[in-house]
Amino acid sequence: MEETLIYAHRGSKGTHPENTLIAFEHAIHLGVDGIELDVHLSKDGHLIVIHDETVDRTTNGTGYIRDLTLTEIKRLDAGSWFSTEYEGEQVPTLSEVLELMKNTTLYLNIEIKADIIPYENIEEKILQAIRDSDFDEKRIIISSFNHYSVAKFKKLAPNIETAILFMEILLDPWEYAKTVGATSLHVYEPVAFTETAHEALKNNFPVRTFTVNNKNHMRALMEQNISAIMTDYPKEALTIRSELKKKETGT
């Protein structure tokens, strides 16, 4: 069994303003295996890295991403709401993050936030951004709660890994995932402790789980060889993984 990989959720969301370049830089510096981020589309068709449909919670502005232009979004402060230490941090575009990460060995999990607002052709735009950046496609994982979006992306780029996101304890979800064209499961943390996850792993279907912030849960999931955990506290997860490794090798 391979070791559990550690993905920084929205960057290092617990210690830095989520989905900002400084949060991603910090995660890279820590030595995580991957980064998860969320993508929406602006009024003028740019791929915006942000979690919510609006800028209200994570910037000093207001409004829906789909009603704002990139220039308007770039004027916003995405750091101060978290701490004055991060004042002036901007909302990044997907291309900026691809540029930041392309010379690393990290995986990048791009979550397409098309489950509330259907953004026209967001899948084509994401693929174009990946190709334009020359990012190694083997290090990309596309996921969404909108499985139509996952299926569409898979058709556009059959060689890029795709995952279905879900919150429930499903029966044989890997069989369903195959009909979508997905090759891995991204599950809500409680599901990772159930038969759904155990059976998927037995069927050689990678299972990555979000959002694991409790240290005991991190340890338990690593002990059951879950494929990856996504956490807001990647530093803690890295420490726990190396402690477990030491215990295993008796060093």
Ligand code: G3P
């Ligand atoms: O992609 C995993 C996780 O990020 C899904 O939930 O709401 O944090 O984007 P959310």
Ligand code: MG
């Ligand atoms: Mg997400």
